[in-house]
Amino acid sequence: MKxxxxxxxxxxxxxxxxxxxxxLLFVTLIVLTPPSGARTAPxxxxxxxxxxxxxxCGGNFKSCSFxxxxxxGPFATVKAGPNPRAKTPSITIGNDSNxxxxxxxxxxxxxxxxxxxxxxxxxxxxxxxxxxIGVEGTCPPAPRVCASFVGFNSEIAEGAIVERNAMVLHxxxxxxxxxxxxxxxxxxxxxxxxEREIPEKTIDIATGDQNFMDGVxxxxxxxxxxxxxxxxxxxxxxxxxxxxxxxxxxxxPTLPSFAGTQHRIPDSPNRVIxxxxxxxxxLPKMGINxxxxxxxxxxxxxxxxxxxxxxxxxxxxxxTQLKLGNDGKYGAGSLMHGGTRFNKITSTGxxxxxxxxxxxxxxxxxxxxxxxxxxxxxxxxxTANTVVPPKTVWDGDKRYPVEWERRPHSKAKKSRGRCAG
Numbered sequence: 001m002k003x004x005x006x007x008x009x010x011x012x013x014x015x016x017x018x019x020x021x022x023x024l025l026f027v028t029l030i031v032l033t034p035p036s037g038a039r040t041a042p043x044x045x046x047x048x049x050x051x052x053x054x055x056x057c058g059g060n061f062k063s064c065s066f067x068x069x070x071x072x073g074p075f076a077t078v079k080a081g082p083n084p085r086a087k088t089p090s091i092t093i094g095n096d097s098n099x100x101x102x103x104x105x106x107x108x109x110x111x112x113x114x115x116x117x118x119x120x121x122x123x124x125x126x127x128x129x130x131x132x133i134g135v136e137g138t139c140p141p142a143p144r145v146c147a148s149f150v151g152f153n154s155e156i157a158e159g160a161i162v163e164r165n166a167m168v169l170h171x172x173x174x175x176x177x178x179x180x181x182x183x184x185x186x187x188x189x190x191x192x193x194x195e196r197e198i199p200e201k202t203i204d205i206a207t208g209d210q211n212f213m214d215g216v217x218x219x220x221x222x223x224x225x226x227x228x229x230x231x232x233x234x235x236x237x238x239x240x241x242x243x244x245x246x247x248x249x250x251x252x253p254t255l256p257s258f259a260g261t262q263h264r265i266p267d268s269p270n271r272v273i274x275x276x277x278x279x280x281x282x283l284p285k286m287g288i289n290x291x292x293x294x295x296x297x298x299x300x301x302x303x304x305x306x307x308x309x310x311x312x313x314x315x316x317x318x319x320t321q322l323k324l325g326n327d328g329k330y331g332a333g334s335l336m337h338g339g340t341r342f343n344k345i346t347s348t349g350x351x352x353x354x355x356x357x358x359x360x361x362x363x364x365x366x367x368x369x370x371x372x373x374x375x376x377x378x379x380x381x382x383t384a385n386t387v388v389p390p391k392t393v394w395d396g397d398k399r400y401p402v403e404w405e406r407r408p409h410s411k412a413k414k415s416r417g418r419c420a421g
Contacts, residue, residue, distance in 0.1 A: 062090035137163025137182035239419035244274030
């Protein structure tokens with residue numbers, strides 16, 4: 001996605017789916033039968049839920065509603081909560097929305113979660129019961145898109161509201177009951193605990209931000225269609241180590257490679273997708289709920305890996321790449337993400353280490369750099385031996401703290417959903 005004026009960059013300038021039949025409306029790790037009276041699902045081809053996702057909806061759980069052209073990524077978790085007798089969905093995901101790798105929608109507090117149309121829940125983000133995103137508020141004048149965005153490893157707490165045409169950037173939090181109005185962008189790392197804090201912890205949305213969200217929506221709609229096509233060709237195509245889907249920007253599905261040899265391993269519990277070029281001769285030491293997904297930006301050139309902890313995600317924007325050095329160490333919940341800067345290559349040198357829940361996006365690092373836990377690094381080239389302290393935002397030349405503590409991750413699961421057996 002070619003949006004050099006998105007909020008991801010503008011912030012640094014402006015301030016602190018057996019086969020497709022298994023894609024039922026109500027899905028769990030082992031697909032459940034919808035409860036009596038549940039509304040009919042959209043057309044089977046209209047949305048895609050990765051088999052690795054945990055979808056606790058229907059059966060013994062409350063119902064969920066998935067709209068058309070929805071994409072739910074690897075190891076995302078959707079928890080509607082117990083009580084199947086409930087008459088209305090506990091979690092609603094509107095048309096053209098997406099819930100990305102290792103993201104969480106948790107309505108187990110008995111309060112519903114509602115995502116409207118064109119809502120982006122980015123990698124590792126968490127949304128809790130009672131939250132509404134992209135439902136209320138006002139839209140910009142046509143033809144600009146009316147979307148809503150929740151960024152990497154961020155949190156929308158119980159009862160919080162993010163209106164249409166609003167954004168919450170990376171490693172940011174919206175506290176319980178707080179409303180982020182249309183036209184506002186919560187800055188990375190900020191914790192908005194009351195609406196009185198909005199003026200100092202947000203900036204105004206820009207046309208570049210809206211274009212960026214439009215690009216994200218279009219890519220994920222195309223991925224939903226592409227993964228559905230892959231699964232119709234062979235149900236195991238969407239499992240484990242496997243092909244990327246065919247899209248306008250990647251017309252040829254490609255397999256990951258280990259030391260130059262391509263491999264397809266549908267029974268792998270983790271997801272390695274597309275042109276991921278691993279230097280190791282076999283899958284390296286990996287935790288659980290790992291998503292290395294070269295289905296948008298590609299290729300990924302990944303040096304030897306010392307360890308990949310649970311919930312790690314690699315991804316990249318369209319037309320961008322990852323190039324990572326040897327002896328990489330990737331902490332639990334960490335995210336490596338390619339962006340448009342630095343010749344569209346997000347890169348690291350050798351002996352790079354990123355801490356738990358940290359994000360390295362649209363940046364470069366020389367040898368021996370270390371990123372502390374729950375930090376966000378973007379828009380910068382780190383020189384050799386740089387140490388980024390824990391819980392800090394390094395955004396270009398700006399340095400400021402991450403203002404909140406992330407809740408513990410849910411226990412990682414080895415189940416592979418409809419890929420099992």
